Amino acid sequence: MSEKKVRVRFAPSPTGPLHMGGVRTALFNYLFARHNNGEFLLRIEDTDQTRYVPGAEEYIVEALQWCGITIDEGATVGGEYGPYRQSERKPMYREYAEQLIASNNAYYAFDTSEELDAIRSKYEAEKKTFTYNHETRESLNNSLALSADEVKAKKDAGEAYVVRFKMPVGEELHLDDEIRGHVVFNTSALDDKVLFKSDGMPTYHLANVVDDYLMKISHVIRGEEWLPSMPLHVLLYRSFGWSEDMPKFAHLPLILKPVGKGKLSKRDGDKLGFPVFPLEWTDPKSNEISSGYREGGYFPEAFVNMLAFLGWNPGTEQEIFSMEELAQAFSLDRVGKSGSKFDPEKTKWYNRQYLVHKSDEEIGSLFAEQVLTAKGIEVNQDIVNRVCGMVKDRVDFISELWNQVNFFFEAPKEFEAKPVKKGWKEDTPALMTELIGILEGIEDFTSANTEEIVKEWITAKEIGFGKVMNPFRLAMVGAGKGPHMFDIIEILGKEETIARLNFAVANIKR
Ligand code: GLU
Numbered sequence: 001m002s003e004k005k006v007r008v009r010f011a012p013s014p015t016g017p018l019h020m021g022g023v024r025t026a027l028f029n030y031l032f033a034r035h036n037n038g039e040f041l042l043r044i045e046d047t048d049q050t051r052y053v054p055g056a057e058e059y060i061v062e063a064l065q066w067c068g069i070t071i072d073e074g075a076t077v078g079g080e081y082g083p084y085r086q087s088e089r090k091p092m093y094r095e096y097a098e099q100l101i102a103s104n105n106a107y108y109a110f111d112t113s114e115e116l117d118a119i120r121s122k123y124e125a126e127k128k129t130f131t132y133n134h135e136t137r138e139s140l141n142n143s144l145a146l147s148a149d150e151v152k153a154k155k156d157a158g159e160a161y162v163v164r165f166k167m168p169v170g171e172e173l174h175l176d177d178e179i180r181g182h183v184v185f186n187t188s189a190l191d192d193k194v195l196f197k198s199d200g201m202p203t204y205h206l207a208n209v210v211d212d213y214l215m216k217i218s219h220v221i222r223g224e225e226w227l228p229s230m231p232l233h234v235l236l237y238r239s240f241g242w243s244e245d246m247p248k249f250a251h252l253p254l255i256l257k258p259v260g261k262g263k264l265s266k267r268d269g270d271k272l273g274f275p276v277f278p279l280e281w282t283d284p285k286s287n288e289i290s291s292g293y294r295e296g297g298y299f300p301e302a303f304v305n306m307l308a309f310l311g312w313n314p315g316t317e318q319e320i321f322s323m324e325e326l327a328q329a330f331s332l333d334r335v336g337k338s339g340s341k342f343d344p345e346k347t348k349w350y351n352r353q354y355l356v357h358k359s360d361e362e363i364g365s366l367f368a369e370q371v372l373t374a375k376g377i378e379v380n381q382d383i384v385n386r387v388c389g390m391v392k393d394r395v396d397f398i399s400e401l402w403n404q405v406n407f408f409f410e411a412p413k414e415f416e417a418k419p420v421k422k423g424w425k426e427d428t429p430a431l432m433t434e435l436i437g438i439l440e441g442i443e444d445f446t447s448a449n450t451e452e453i454v455k456e457w458i459t460a461k462e463i464g465f466g467k468v469m470n471p472f473r474l475a476m477v478g479a480g481k482g483p484h485m486f487d488i489i490e491i492l493g494k495e496e497t498i499a500r501l502n503f504a505v506a507n508i509k510r
Pocket residue numbers: 010011012013045204208221222223226
């Protein structure tokens with residue numbers, strides 16, 4: 001048998017914004033496809049119309065785009081196996097449900113929700129839980145218990161019904177998962193899931209399996225929460241006679257909370273002080289805003305690199321991977337079984353790595369765009385690039401650059417108390433005035449040249465460097481921080497440097 005072409009799908013339900021666990025599922029599918037020269041599909045699973053949230057599909061598409069996860073086939077890009085939105089495939093599912101009824105793998109169930117509620121209460125009163133399964137189905141309101149004529153009469157009368165899967169009894173299913181290995185399920189423990197609803201829509205299980213088959217999906221890579229559905233899905237393939245074409249299954253480990261136990265949930269994010277969503281999301285009903293990595297100043301490459309390591313590792317020490325490198329290195333056998341703890345600090349660390357490795361030009365233009373423009377500051381872009389380059393290794397985010405470089409764009413009007421107390425002595429004004437004289441005499445105001453001349457002067461005076469350099473820095477920066485002093489004054493220029501020294505001499509009071 002020839003190897004099947006790799007075709008994988010990401011199949012979110014548009015019930016809200018995609019959280020980072022969902023993005024990771026999409027990413028692993030995408031990397032798997034790239035690694036195997038396969039195709040990556042986006043299928044929108046919107047069969048549950050009661051849970052549909054406007055804007056969610058657009059959000060999903062935009063989030064994938066931001067991450068650099070490109071879709072080969074899907075609702076927004078088309079493809080040979082469309083439509084890729086299940087609501088648009090609605091007419092085709094009924095015949096598959098009927099096919100299962102004809103082969104005695106499914107049955108009509110006419111039980112109304114009132115009837116089922118009443119049975120549930122009866123069970124509860126006896127401290128039991130009701131399950132629609134092989135033990136109960138023969139005594140319920142369905143085509144297994146009713147005669148063919150009764151069923152026909154009910155259907156002809158237009159009674160509402162669902163189609164349920166007739167779960168086999170007492171069968172041990174030995175299944176293989178690409179990540180979890182061998183898994184065994186006993187079918188007697190499983191219930192008779194609804195496959196087709198009274199509103200004429202398939203449920204997730206039916207639509208998912210039918211579409212994976214029709215779209216020629218080779219591998220189903222999805223979150224661990226779907227592992228319990230695997231036996232039903234495998235049985236559906238068998239019931240349809242599609243076992244030969246059944247995809248391989250791979251269930252990804254959970255993403256766990258940074259502290260404590262349990263799975264990272266949509267609600268954890270802002271509560272614990274970090275985003276759980278790739279992009280900011282405003283709930284259309286409550287208008288509540290959930291923060292996003294994009295708006296939080298994360299680079300998509302850093303976010304993706306971090307996500308790749310939630311459950312996967314390359315087996316080497318390398319931690320920084322571009323999307324291309326991830327695609328090259330990725331394989332399902334390096335995905336672990338156990339959940340991985342999400343670490344928001346590590347995510348910042350990734351951002352910092354990407355920030356430091358970007359060119360000064362790139363950092364400078366992002367800084368101008370995101371920070372300077374908003375402050376109405378217009379300066380020569382070369383200077384912006386240079387100053388950003390000087391301090392880029394001190395921050396995690398572009399927005400944090402402002403605190404490091406603000407003094408380049410605004411002369412200090414106030415001076416930090418601590419360095420004033422420590423460094424601005426009685427003889428400092430006289431020293432600074434002398435320094436002004438030295439600087440005035442310098443024609444070539446490059447960093448190397450001013451450094452040489454000023455240092456020569458300090459040495460000749462036989463005083464400590466700190467006695468000059470600390471107040472000098474204070475006058476330029478307004479604080480005791482900042483990059484190399486002579487680089488600073490080269491950028492400020494002679495005139496501005498002297499103006500700041502004069503201002504400091506006139507204004508700093510001990
Ligand atoms: N629609 C399901 C979800 O929202 C897809 C699960 C699967 O990949 O089979 O996660």
